[in-house]
Amino acid sequence: MSDFSVIGHRLPKVNTWDHLTGRAKYADDIFLPRMLYGRLLRSPHAHARIVSIDISRALAHPGVIDIVLGPDMPELMGIMPSTQDETALAVGKVRYVGEPVAAVAAVDEDTAFEAIGLIDVEYEALTPILTIQDALRDDLPKLHAHSKEANVFKDVHLEFGDMAAGFAAADHVRDDWFFYDGNTHAPIETHSSVASWDGDGKLTLWSATQVPHYLHRELEKVLGVPRAHIRVIATPNGGGFGGKSDPFGHEFAACLLSKRTRRPVKITLDREEVFYAHRGRHPVLMRMRTGVKTTGQITAVHAQTWLDGGAYASYGIATTYYTGALMTVTYQIPAYKFDGVRLYTNKPPCGPKRGHGTTQPRYAFEIQLDKIAADLGLDPLAYRQSILQPAGSRTVNGLRVTSMGLGQALDAAAASSSFGTKHGKLPRGKGVGIAGSAYMSGAGLPIYWNDLPHSGAHVKIDRGGGVTVSCGTAELGQGSDMVLAMVTAEALGVRPEDVHVVSGDTTLTPVDLGSYSSRVTFMAGNATKDAALKLRALLADVATAKLGIPGDRLAFAHRRVFDRDQPDHGMTFVEAAVAAEAKHGTLVSVGSYKPPADIRGKFKGAGVGPSPAYSYQACVAEVTIDLETGEVKIDKLTLAHDCGRALNPVSVEGQIEGGAYMGAGEALMEEQGFRAWMHKKPSLLDYKIPTSLDTPPIEAIVIETIDAEGPYGAKEAGEGPLNPVVPAIANAVYDAIGVRIDETPITPEKILRALGKLPGRAATNRIGPDGLETAQPDPKPFIRKLEATPAGGGDSD
Amino acid sequence: MSKQLCTLKVNGDTCTVAAESHHTLLEILREELGLTGTKHGCELGECGACTVLVNGMPVLACLTLPQQIEDAEITTVEGLAVGAELNPIQTAFAEQGAAQCGYCTPGMMLSAKALLEANPSPTRDEIAHAISGNLCRCTGYTAIYEAIEQAARMMQPEHAGARDRE
Numbered sequence: 001m002s003d004f005s006v007i008g009h010r011l012p013k014v015n016t017w018d019h020l021t022g023r024a025k026y027a028d029d030i031f032l033p034r035m036l037y038g039r040l041l042r043s044p045h046a047h048a049r050i051v052s053i054d055i056s057r058a059l060a061h062p063g064v065i066d067i068v069l070g071p072d073m074p075e076l077m078g079i080m081p082s083t084q085d086e087t088a089l090a091v092g093k094v095r096y097v098g099e100p101v102a103a104v105a106a107v108d109e110d111t112a113f114e115a116i117g118l119i120d121v122e123y124e125a126l127t128p129i130l131t132i133q134d135a136l137r138d139d140l141p142k143l144h145a146h147s148k149e150a151n152v153f154k155d156v157h158l159e160f161g162d163m164a165a166g167f168a169a170a171d172h173v174r175d176d177w178f179f180y181d182g183n184t185h186a187p188i189e190t191h192s193s194v195a196s197w198d199g200d201g202k203l204t205l206w207s208a209t210q211v212p213h214y215l216h217r218e219l220e221k222v223l224g225v226p227r228a229h230i231r232v233i234a235t236p237n238g239g240g241f242g243g244k245s246d247p248f249g250h251e252f253a254a255c256l257l258s259k260r261t262r263r264p265v266k267i268t269l270d271r272e273e274v275f276y277a278h279r280g281r282h283p284v285l286m287r288m289r290t291g292v293k294t295t296g297q298i299t300a301v302h303a304q305t306w307l308d309g310g311a312y313a314s315y316g317i318a319t320t321y322y323t324g325a326l327m328t329v330t331y332q333i334p335a336y337k338f339d340g341v342r343l344y345t346n347k348p349p350c351g352p353k354r355g356h357g358t359t360q361p362r363y364a365f366e367i368q369l370d371k372i373a374a375d376l377g378l379d380p381l382a383y384r385q386s387i388l389q390p391a392g393s394r395t396v397n398g399l400r401v402t403s404m405g406l407g408q409a410l411d412a413a414a415a416s417s418s419f420g421t422k423h424g425k426l427p428r429g430k431g432v433g434i435a436g437s438a439y440m441s442g443a444g445l446p447i448y449w450n451d452l453p454h455s456g457a458h459v460k461i462d463r464g465g466g467v468t469v470s471c472g473t474a475e476l477g478q479g480s481d482m483v484l485a486m487v488t489a490e491a492l493g494v495r496p497e498d499v500h501v502v503s504g505d506t507t508l509t510p511v512d513l514g515s516y517s518s519r520v521t522f523m524a525g526n527a528t529k530d531a532a533l534k535l536r537a538l539l540a541d542v543a544t545a546k547l548g549i550p551g552d553r554l555a556f557a558h559r560r561v562f563d564r565d566q567p568d569h570g571m572t573f574v575e576a577a578v579a580a581e582a583k584h585g586t587l588v589s590v591g592s593y594k595p596p597a598d599i600r601g602k603f604k605g606a607g608v609g610p611s612p613a614y615s616y617q618a619c620v621a622e623v624t625i626d627l628e629t630g631e632v633k634i635d636k637l638t639l640a641h642d643c644g645r646a647l648n649p650v651s652v653e654g655q656i657e658g659g660a661y662m663g664a665g666e667a668l669m670e671e672q673g674f675r676a677w678m679h680k681k682p683s684l685l686d687y688k689i690p691t692s693l694d695t696p697p698i699e700a701i702v703i704e705t706i707d708a709e710g711p712y713g714a715k716e717a718g719e720g721p722l723n724p725v726v727p728a729i730a731n732a733v734y735d736a737i738g739v740r741i742d743e744t745p746i747t748p749e750k751i752l753r754a755l756g757k758l759p760g761r762a763a764t765n766r767i768g769p770d771g772l773e774t775a776q777p778d779p780k781p782f783i784r785k786l787e788a789t790p791a792g793g794g795d796s797d
Numbered sequence: 798m799s800k801q802l803c804t805l806k807v808n809g810d811t812c813t814v815a816a817e818s819h820h821t822l823l824e825i826l827r828e829e830l831g832l833t834g835t836k837h838g839c840e841l842g843e844c845g846a847c848t849v850l851v852n853g854m855p856v857l858a859c860l861t862l863p864q865q866i867e868d869a870e871i872t873t874v875e876g877l878a879v880g881a882e883l884n885p886i887q888t889a890f891a892e893q894g895a896a897q898c899g900y901c902t903p904g905m906m907l908s909a910k911a912l913l914e915a916n917p918s919p920t921r922d923e924i925a926h927a928i929s930g931n932l933c934r935c936t937g938y939t940a941i942y943e944a945i946e947q948a949a950r951m952m953q954p955e956h957a958g959a960r961d962r963e
Contacts, residue, residue: 012891019899020887022834022874026900029833110817188838188846188934189900238836238900239934271839477898477935650894654940658897661937684843684932692925692938700939 005557006490007712010650013482014496015236015475027192027208027235028268035194036065038254038267039112041102041119042276043094046128046346046677047143050092050101050121058104058118063111065263067119068103068256075222079214079246079351081448083154083313085144086349088222088252094123095143095311096348097677098276103253105265128346128677132285132306133772135343143311143344151344153309154320158605160396161335166300170291172375176368177287177769179743180360180726182308182672183665184280185353186689189238191277192268195254203255204231208238210245210474211514214447216506218247223255227506234474234504237515241662242352244476245516246279246314275682279351280672282319282342283308284360285769288368296376296383300335303327303361306772307342307350314351316342318443318608322357325609327365328395329438330406330616331387336396346677352516354662355722358439366435366727367742370734380423380434380731381414391705398601402613403705403715405642406436409618412701417620417638423735429625433731436618439720440611441644441710442519444595449607453592454519455527456510459488459535461587465559465574467494469532470502472512473524478718479651480520486647487525487711491532492539493556494573510590518716521647522612523593525711531591535580538587542579543571596709613707615715616642619660619724621732627755630748632733634664634696637725641700644707644715655717656700663725665690671745742768803863807832808876822866823847823858826873834874834903838932845931848904849873855904855911855930874903877910885951886910886944895944897935905931909945918949 018024055067070091078084090101102119106112127141134140135151143151167173193207203225209215212234220227237244250267258265269277285306291299305323309316324338355362373380384406389395391404414420414434422432446454458470469488473480481503485496502508512524536556543561544551547569555564562570571579581587600610622635637660646652669688673680681687688694706713726744734740739754749758756763800815805822807830814829823840826832826849838844840859847858850872877884886906889895896902905928912919912927919927924945925938933941 013894013896016891016894016896016899019896019902020874020883020890020906021878022832022903024899025833026836028837029827031828031831031833186934187898187900188844188932189836189898190838237898238838239898241934271841271843477896477900479897650940654894654897654936657937657939658935659937662934683841684839685841689932689934691929691932692941693929695938698937698939 004490005493006486006496007647008645008649011496011648013479013651014485014499014501015481024236026189026238027194027206030194030206030266032194032196032264035264035266036105036107036257036261037109037112038103038105038257038265039116040100040250040253040267041116042273043090043097043099043101045094045123045125046097047126048094048123049126050090050094051124052122053102054120055102057120058115061111061115061118063107064104064115065107066105066257066261068253070101073222073252073256077218077222077247078313079315079447080313080317083317086312088249096346097679098273098348099311100249103257103267105257105261130345130347130674130677132308132343135345143346147344153313153342153344154317155341156320156324156605157339158324158397159337163300163302163335163337166335167291170299171294173289173291174368174372174375175289176371176742177771178364178367179769180284180286180363181744182281182283182350183670184275184278184672184687185241185243186684186687187239187241187243190269190271190274191244191248191250193251193254194264194266195258196264197258197262202229202231203259204233205251205255206233206235207251208244209234210237210240210476210516212474212504212506213472213511213514215247215251219252219255222252231507237474237476240476240515241354242356242516243279245514246351248277271684272682275679275687276348278310278348279314281353281359282350282357284323285772286361286364288364290368290372292372294376296372296378296387298331298333298387301327301333302337305340305361307340308345309342310345310347310349312349314349319352319357321605321608323361325397326358326438326440327361328397329389329399329401329614330436331384332389333396347674354659354719355439356517359723359726362437362723363727363744366437366724367730367740370433370731381410381419384410384436398606399610400599402709403644403707404616405703405705406438406616406618408703409616409640409642410434410436412640412703413618413620413638416699416701417622417636419620429627429736431732431734431736432620432622433728433735434618434620435724435727435731436616437720437723438614438616439518439716439723441522441613441615441716442611443517444599444610444612445607446513453527453594455512455523455593457524457528457531457591458510459528459531459589461535461577463578463581465498465577466500467492467498468500468502469528470509471524471528472504472506472509473520474504474515476515478515478655479648480515480524482651483521483525483647484528487528488532490712491529491536493561494559518718521714521716522710525714526593527591529591529711530593531589534589534591535587538580538584539576542583543576546571546579612709613644613715615717615720617720617724619728621725621728623729623732623736625733625736625751630751632668632746632751634729636697636699637664638699639701639721639725640703641717641721642703642705643717644710645704645713646702647712647714649702652702652717653700656721657698659721660698660725661690661695663722664696664729666744667726667729668745738765740766740768742766804867805863805871806869807871808873821859822861822863825863826858832873832875836900836903846901846904848907848931850907850911853911853914855908872907874906877906886948889944889947889951893940893944893947895936895940901931901933905933905941909948913949913952917952
């Protein structure tokens, strides 16, 4: 066992008891006196001009108190300050079915529901843009006037190393296309907010949000109220997965309705609305060209991505970069080129979902590595092991790699699943596949480029030995409150249950940028440790004097401060705290964390991708395919994850298991499908997420590499584990039936099509895209730039 | 719309409320009785978050009208513990990390309670079937299986009184 009394121990989360007894107050559990109920009217059109809105019938409906419209909040908003293109409610135009147009406040939900049916909106329909290909055309209407070319939101072109030399040195070049379909977070809790404009003119908003700080900023901007007069409280999120990390129309509407009525207003989305709020996984069309030596050593990679972004920006600028940036931290790539384009389409906006933008190219690249291994007669495990990016290195695109456990993760997953004795050796219909991946422990640069800390924490000790830690993180169920409690408890030698955690409250807690990009353990953990160690120093100061021993012999554990060499010689934590307060004054400290500056390269676009530490993971998937029905059954997922150090192994294993589950759903079942512009399945009945019966047995393996800069050595665990699961399953399908399914989800229909079992269709050894359909006349230069170049030869551009 | 009086027996308490006749048991529990531990994820019978026990059987509160069950014993998550004494299912869920965001947890635990009362030593496959109507988006169900198995062990007669805290 380690030297730690708290870190690394399997402990129940400090906040779990409220969840287990029904006491936890999620946003929709808040009921305030005189509270009104709000509901949004949503667009039935994918793309239309709003000609007129008549609210007179709705306002006359008994019980309706107020209605707000887009022009009441015309300020542009959005999570990324450089690309704000949304309004809280539509102004002048709607751009997807389900976009909020008006918000009603009424005395009860039934009345609010009736009232939105009484709002008369006249629309003038416009041609909707629904595909990547149409969004690239410049002869179709634009969603946003600011798009310089066609419906392009953002295009990115980066090149590192000598691409021409890299492809010239290659003995073999693979050129493959892939498509990763969109899917959504589907947290079981729907979004909900309660706004209360108090008598003193100050606003409190309780909201199921992952990002109370950014929401705080956007409320100021849109409502025109100083942030000093706004308090945002992130309620416990009933699941987030990235789906609650944008500012949403209902949050602003609740605030404005409360401001105008001077009554609390609650707006809770129903399940269908959550599918329209979306911000889920971008559908991405990808082309990967990779040059290798006969040994498999990579000489160059050219990755091209086309992202179907939906109607608004969301995090899209970051997503676009993420479809390229983290490709380099897993395997050695000496020359790397990345072209990415995100497009506007008339569908619900896409955004960050667990693995944000890295999941899609990782799927493509890990399948391509499997193909390269097959082409060259290499074992897919040994091949990956032979090309690992080393620990303590710098990638060709300037990313700093510190601890690196991909090799251990691959070995552990392979050993535990007997990958070596199964791969290529199982009967037809059964197969195993392996894949590796990486993720970041928080974004290295903040969304608002400034010099401020990314995370701040307060710790205080009261005279009874009670410890309070305050930090702006949002608890989603990932266990962020427990991380704060454990880090504080370890530093001070108390128990986690002695630590009162205050989180996600812009009035009470110092800023933490939020629970996204897997940043909390690393960044809030470091800020908390910083604060707690400052108080520990004050306690150590009085304890060394009182105990008459040098400071380096002091130990803090089990609510005592004592001599490490003579554990009986010591004092209680309370005695030490009282003595320290007597000598040093009130025991409160602050800590903060900002990533180091040298973790990234120096080029335009270098801001997205760098992280103070990367997590690594490997997955082995075992599948059985029914050759008659095409059904893929996952027999087992073995998933190893390098989290630096598992602060709480129970929580880390839970994140690994959850990632495996969510990846399995994306691989086999989940797609954000549309019938023309209508969402095909905006319900949990039709949008299938895996039930207990669909979820395979999952073995979670924790790999520890003790990162030098992580809090007690820890890195992230929340998102990375999803990434290797999807390509591992696709590679297992190939091992089972010799067919490459180069697009998600891997449905029975695709398997049957590949096997030639659909009437009138010949068997094919591959399912997936063949290229960007470029049938349009005169493509604009940026389209030509991205167009397919002939496979196999050197890279001319 | 007009309100009607309705008497329900919830967690041993008899409560009379006036409610719209089309309001569901879910709405009555949460909005009239303040029992917000019962959650909603769809209000269409798809997710299982609103599962409560009616005479010991799991029922979706969002699809139940209170008039249908006026004489029945209703158990919600608030009724799982007896005073300060947690139900072994709650203890096991905590120790196994079976509640991440906690939102599906009330319904999940009530499905587990119904299972364990009918089948004190379920296999993993039986557990998977019993909770297949309760969607969880966080855990991958693994920790939930482990928690229900631990609870089953804790509820065996030889463990009664000496709660297994493995």
